[in-house]
Amino acid sequence: MEKTVSAHHACVRTAFENTVPAAPPTSDDIWQTPPPAPAAGMLDVCGRERRLVTRTRERHTAVRQLPDSGSTLENVCRTLQLDRSTVRRFARATSIDELLVKATNRSTILGRYKPHLHQRWNEGCHTSAQLHQEIVALGFTGSLQTVRRYLRPFKAATVAPPARRPAPRPRRIVRWIMTDPGNLTADDAADLKEVRTSCPELDAVTHHVRDFAAMMLDLRGDQLPAWMERVLADDLPSLHSLINGLSRDIDAVTAGLSTPWSSGQVEGQVTRTKLLKRQGFGRANLDFLRKRVLLTP
Incomplete structure (x- = not known):
């Protein structure tokens, strides 16, 4: 099921990121509602493709080309200097979209406060310290440097770009x-x-x-x-x-x-027997285990 959703997640991401995001959270919303899905997107705030997305595309192309030329999995690992599990994951992926789902849906502590930052920046507040204090009052636990790093690309533009609506994982x-x-x-x-x-x-x-x-x-x-x-x-x-x-x-x-019959009772008894067996730490013989199974309520 999750593989199917991942394979078609690009459609979902496009639909969600092209819609207007929800209103910025208030102090009451922070405590009364669960946090939304983490921010997602293949582009950064300036419209450039994120480095993680570019690197994922490059690795996917390299991993898929080398096995076609007859290289073994070990040779691919040595050639690309990648871990075996990483190469296997890229080789088994049915499409690049399946890999980009994880690359573009990473959770960030700043994600839920981005609409507020974009709105306040467009209202004329360009002081990172002030904006940091405002989102701290809403529940943000990150540092001032995190806010400064996110707002740095905004200084070259007249207005902040619209905050993308995060797509669900x-x-x-x-x-x-x-x-x-x-x-x-x-x-x-x-x-x-x-x-x-x-x-x-x-x-x-x-x-x-x-x-x-x-x-x-x-x-x-x-x-x-x-x-x-x-x-x-x-x-x-x-x-x-x-x-x-x-x-x-x-x-x-x-x-x-x-039929209305269920194997739940059998599975429950098997689980109970395994629990009693493991409580003996491998030192109980069959006779003792038999008594525990029969006598333990």
Whole structure:
């Protein structure tokens, strides 16, 4: 699920960053509402591509070219002087967008206060110390140097550029999709609606997930073959791998979706037995373990 969202996150990022950001937080909002998603974007405040994005593109190109020429993973690591896990992550990525999601959605302590800084700068307050004091009153815990470093590019412009609205992280979008629509807050439901509007693939994923959830709740295993056909009809490779796994034991999956029986009691007893075994630190024999299993309530 998260791979699917990451692969199509560019559509979400574009939709969110091209909308007007929410109003600057007040002192009451800081304590009464959870912090918004971290700032995201491939460009810096001056419109230039961020160095992290450029470096990610360069590494992705280099890693994908070397294996094509016959180099092994170890040779790629030595040639590019990169860690093995980094090279493997770049080599396994299905697209550059999957890598740029993490590069452009890093959390910053200044992210939620940027709309306030942009607004005050355009109102004529260009003193970093004053702006720092204002956001400290709103809950900012960073240093004055952090504010100065962020405001430095503004001095060359007459007005501050508009603050981009942060796009939600893939994991948060996955949580929205996997949550019962009736349990979503109004803000989360509105954001999910915007995500689905901006990306037809994620809209299809949401439909498939909710259909499967309804099938589980209503014990309608007879609908599984039709659901699998609808998923295969869409261009969703990650969900196709799920269908392949379900197809290997379709009878058991259908029975599990059709009967009210659950293996929860068995799993609970297995977990309990493992706990009792580990409490012996490997020194209890089978006879003692048998008595603990039978006599421990």
